[in-house]
Amino acid sequence: MFEMDIYRVISEQVKSSVKRLLFFDYDGTLMPLARFPSLSAPNEEVIRLLSDLTSDEKNNIVIISGRDSATLGKWLGAMKLILVAEHGALIKYPGKKWKALIEKGEEWKKDIISVMNTYSGKCEGSFMEEKIFSIAWHYRNASYEVGNYFSRELLSALSKITAGTSLQVLDGNKIIEVRFNSINKGGIAKMIVQEVQPDFILALGDDRTDEDMFKALKSKSVTIKIGTGKTAAGYSLSSQEEVTKLLKNLFHKFPD
Ligand SMILES: [Mg+2]
Structure with missing residues (x-):
């Protein structure tokens, strides 16, 4: 319209x-x-x-x-x-x-940060952003192919880590983010x-x-x-x- x-x-x-x-x-x-x-x-x-x-x-x-x-x-x-x-x-x-x-401690962040840091090292131009209740991995500055490739890998790694928890992985526009599903x-x-x-x-x-x-x-x-x-x-x-x-x-x- x-x-x-x-x-x-x-x-x-x-x-x-x-x-x-x-x-x-x-x-x-x-x-x-x-x-x-x-x-x-x-x-x-x-x-x-x-x-x-x-x-x-x-x-x-x-x-x-x-x-x-x-x-x-x-x-x-x-x-x-x-x-x-x-x-x-x-x-x-x-x-x-x-x-x-919401009230949450910091414990849930450790594994997420460690995996995201690994991918920030692998994928040139990407970076992690830690917030209070969510953590984001941005790949808008990576080349299209490299960013796309590693973001799919990271998405799958994060989905495994968060399976069965109250965390949710979001596949956004040049961003992968983990937050509480509530x-x-x-x-x-x-x-x-x-x-x-x-x-x-x-x-x-x-x-x-x-x-x-x-x-x-x-x-x-x-x-x-x-x-x-x-x-x-x-x-x-x-x-x-x-x-x-x-x-x-x-x-x-x-x-x-
Ligand atoms: Mg927006």
Whole structure:
């Protein structure tokens, strides 16, 4: 579906609503994917968009990400946003501190880290990222063939290690991630909907983890996947650049 069609369908709902809940994934949705996670600090356009959106009392905005809480807090913690880190393991309300929604020790990490480090050594350009409740292996900087080859091997090694545990291996977009299977964007999104009780819900995301959110919200929400591929979302946008355009038009307070 073309962007203008999405706009037409949604704009009436936006106008007539008084309590909106907007879920935005961060990487690949609000901001383009960068070579390293640390390089994706929000640019001026995104900061301006978010501050304009939050200045409208009708909007409740959630940044829902797989990123760690420290980084999200550093970049966006001062704004009037609800922040969700590590796919729903931690949440931060505006002006409040981070709250962890699960309690786990560090023991589970050892074997995962050891295997991921082995593959970081084998696969040039790949690297590991340790968070509090999840560990990710990124291969976006590896060559396509090498990255693809080793990521399939690592996926199978991790699946064996985590079999029968409460851990889950996620095969994402240039990322393999291990996290607790009780934690996903769908569960936390539902919880926030319960709290806010909105009359309009919009959710945007680009990756596999966002599908949990799309499925959980589906019935009464406008869900939009960024990029091509199979999705549970109601609509798709062709690229990340379309996101800010759509949001500016939809909440049209701003000149383009
Ligand atoms: Mg993403």
